Amino acid sequence: MFGWGRQRSAPPERTSPATGGRVGIEATLLKYIFRRIILLIPILFGVTIIVFGIMFLTPGDAAILMLGENAPQAELEALRERLGLNEPAYVQYGIWLGRVVQLDFGRSIRSGRPVTREVMARLPATIELALLATLLSIAIGVPLGVLSATRPNSAVDHVATVAAFGGLAMPVFWQGLVLILVFAVALGWLPPSGRLGGWQYYILPVITLGTSAIAAITRMTRATMLETLSQDYVRTARSKGVHPRSMIYRHALRNAMIPIVTVIGLQFGQLLSGAVITETIFSWPGIGRLAVDSIRSKDFPTVQGVVMVFALLYALVNLFTDVLYAYLDPRLKTRYS
């Protein structure tokens, strides 16, 4: 039964519903997307409350950090007064929320810049890096996984497996520094760090950030492809004399794609928010550093801004992945109504 379903869904043109039905399904899909976007509001609200709570439960505040080791009591009080830190936590949160509803995210306590400016100045650098790293990991991970799965236990498979585990196990800071030492210092081909324009600046950070994702995607592709290749419909296709390449890429890979897309989506989310170490090593002006710096300096308007952007991006990537499922497996479309 299951095999039959899979087989039916394999060639997309044959499973496409009639034109009228397609419009209906597209409409329900749109409605689904809209509902998910509306759902984001309570999610973001919840996230900000949790973040605010955590920041206020930990001792110390932004004023003490700005004044450092030499902070006479009167000056601490004056600074707290100016920053509004003397109000009870719920009042501070209320004031902040009241502004956010009017799309005013306030100013950074530390730098005095508008939070939107702080975030928007760094967001492009992070998205570029995460996007390129994801593309790189797909471009290498998927073919490598397929190659391994179609030749299980061959030399290629063993090499790919070892490389993948190596990629997962390698600490990012170590890998980044080794890459810099080899390509920037010893060979002098690429700049060591920074994002000062030019494609040369992207290569090392993208490889560093993408390595673990390549490994994860390779492993997942191999596992699901192995499972799919053992399905009845693949054997049927093979026995009908379908060209092996067409069989692998059109029939098997398409059906194996759902778990792979899930991993890619998760990896992309992780690359967006987890790039702090890569950003630090390569002096990359991304949002990960901003997150760490603002948490360390208890700059709560900036922390809230960064966390909301992370939550939003995560939710959008999840939504995108879910919608992609519908295109990969038309049976799922009917469930969105």
Add this chain to the structure above:
Amino acid sequence: MRRVLLLIAVAAFALGGAHAFTLTVAATSDAVSLSPHDTNDQPSARVMRQIYDTLIVQNEELELEPGLAESWTQIDDLTWEFAIRSGVVFHNGDPLTAADVVFTLNSLRDPAVAAPGAFILGFVDTVEAVDELTVRVTTGTPFAPILSHLAHTATSILSEQVVTDAGEDYGTEVVVGTGPFKFVEWEIASQIILERNDDWWGGDVLPERVIFRPITEGTVRAIELEAGAVDIAFELNTSPRDAMRAIENPNLIVTQQPTLSTAYVGFNFQKEPFDDVRVRQAINHAVDVEPMIDAILEGFGSVATSPISDMVFGAHTDLEPYDYDPERARQLLAEAGYPDGFSTSLWTNDNPIRIQIAEIMQAQLGEVGIDVDVQVLEWSTYLADTAAGAHDMFILGWVTVTGDADYGLYALFHSSNFGSAGNRTFWSNPRVDELLDLGRTEADPDLRVEYYLEVQEIIAEEAPWVFLYLTLEVNGTQPNVSGFVPHPAGHHRLYNVSKN
């Protein structure tokens, strides 16, 4: 001598004809703000030093020279007058007047502004303009170190008009000073670009452009220098191994510069057994600082024998350190009633060098029977909890930025500064309080030195601290860079740096 060499270099340069060059500097972190009233952190001060001027300039030898104040006179114990240099213009073309100076200093100490550097002017009573180019400052009590305080980057002179017009955008979008370089552009977390101010009152400015690139990892700053991507790299000593490699590299010039910064372990006098001088002295005898400097700092430091660096005015350079003598330590502990030692804790913030220091100290104190639990705290918690007196022992550092003993001793040892203001040991000694007050108000420099020497002798004897080490700052430049003279306070001036 260095000055003469510099002059020769500059003259040779002028004869050879100016050539335009950009100086790229690897900084330790991005600036927080370029408004001296919004922040008091070192990476920001390093950029501000190039953009702004102060009334008084403290040169690399820590001598005080005229800055925007051409001259000054002390009218009486409490009153000073500063003659503002005429013909100075801000980067936007407006002339500098006494009103700008009055605005700047009053804004810095205004509780509503709540500037992190306000304490620098804590001694000031009033600031007013006498005429277009004369400013009068009065102090509540006589304040001897006034001139070195007016050389601090926090007191950089701003344009009243520009600051008022820019409002909250001042310091990030709008930055205007009178200094050797003009602010051009700030790509957040990526680079700050400055360009030469051809109208600078101080003379020729050699670099056409200066670019500050924030590179937080010491290892990467060293690599950028090795790869030739930056001309100057600051503070390689934060990653001692990389600093060593840079020093061994024949293609780089690496300088080691004594600083005004000192590291110490403080005891909490509000807790037993640290209220007993024998226990504090025992710990001083049980700690050996040399191996810490060798193993952790790769030698980039020297053993401290006083709470302030040797370069500071009023520093006691003849104090004998406590010799490393575990036997004597055990004996002192036994006399204090702890023949088998005791259990305690040592706090540090999450700074890798301090954590390693704490671990070595834990092992050394274990030798004399003191069981130390090392606790690593996040910085804001650390500051708050040590200010509240929740600790037993703690590791901290201090930079005597003004180069005057008052700055390095008053906040840390006067009993009026318990807690967050700086005295986190809660040590109180009436004679020390008296001497510190005298040192602050006495005009005669020789008498001041006498007071400070006595204070340091009492501190060494009473041992509220374990003196750890004085930090060496390691900076590197490319071989074609000349004229870079590091400043002991860390904000190095770049207008005189040239590049072939």
